[in-house]
Amino acid sequence: MEDIRFTFSPSQKISNQFSYNLPKRLGNGVARVDVFSSGLSLFFMDLNPTSPITMVAEQPAGFCGISFNLTGNSRIHASKYWQSYLAASGSSAHYVNSDPFIVKEEIGVARKVKIAIGFDTKTLLDLADEDEEHFLPFLKGLGNQIFATDQEKIEPNMRCALNQIAMCPYRGKIRDLFLEGKMMEVFALKLEQLRVKGKSIPCQPRINKTDIERIHYAAELLARDPVNPPNLTELAGKIGMSRSKFYQNFKIVFGHSPMDYLRSHRLQVARQLLRQGRHNVTAAAFAVGYNNLSNFAKIFTAEFGIPPHKIV
Secondary structure (H helix, E strand, C coil): CEEEECCCEECCCCCCEEEEECCHHHEEEEEEEEECCCCEEEEEEEEEECCCEEEEEEECCCEEEEEEEEECCEEEEECCEEEEEEECCCEEEEEEECCCEEEEEEECCCCEEEEEEEEEHHHHHHHCCCCCHHHHHHHHHHHHCCCCCCCEECCHHHHHHHHHHHCCCCCHHHHHHHHHHHHHHHHHHHHHHHHHHHHHCCCCCCCCHHHHHHHHHHHHHHHHCCCCCCCHHHHHHHCCCCHHHHHHHHHHHHCCCHHHHHHHHHHHHHHHHHHHCCCCHHHHHHHCCCCCHHHHHHHHHHHHCCCHHHCC
């Protein structure tokens, strides 16, 4: 998998636009950034690689935004956070960061279409000045260093506006006005989605430092032997928790269930074994506890966007 750094060049046709074309040896596609005087920026990516690639980009300090994955899956890694997450097709997520960091996005051999709307901290505070309630998900993130939250489904009204952004027919000043209007429309729809979600989902209970340490120890135990891992009851007993409390606290700390954590860990190890070149697909699958090769290939492809036999 080749790392590709976005190297944007100024557009000759649009003064506030910068673009990047995927090298022909890797496939085809383009990534563009439009920067507007209002403080908003628009990122559009439509890539169709012929081999797996990793797009590398720098996130500036004091930057917030919303990303929409219209087509294709990819895995996101951020330099400040040890966990990665799957950016699923048809999903969106918001992010907030006060410090600069590096983002890597792994894209398999499938078309990836993505739109992101970004804005700096000043723009966020100006927008939230008289309507703080709607902007709480972002305002809270300023102090908590949120990279990406739980993903939400792209709703039909959002997708309609996003498609209009992708196929904007205008030029010049009218183009800028049209795009900024559609960006604000999508932003408003996303804020409402987050507000409704926040009211419908009860707040998660707090867990103390000791319990957090116990959960991390349980995760270590779970990952030590991917072929014969302990079951939930055994893990809960080892850290002195009830099964239900262990399951609930694990989801709070890691964002997903213990079995999902184990599955992701197994696949990460298998991919590393394949990349090292000392294991074929069968050996890598057996080494992490998968005896059904067709099932292994299916979930591996779903996780990384590429079948295991194409890992190099």
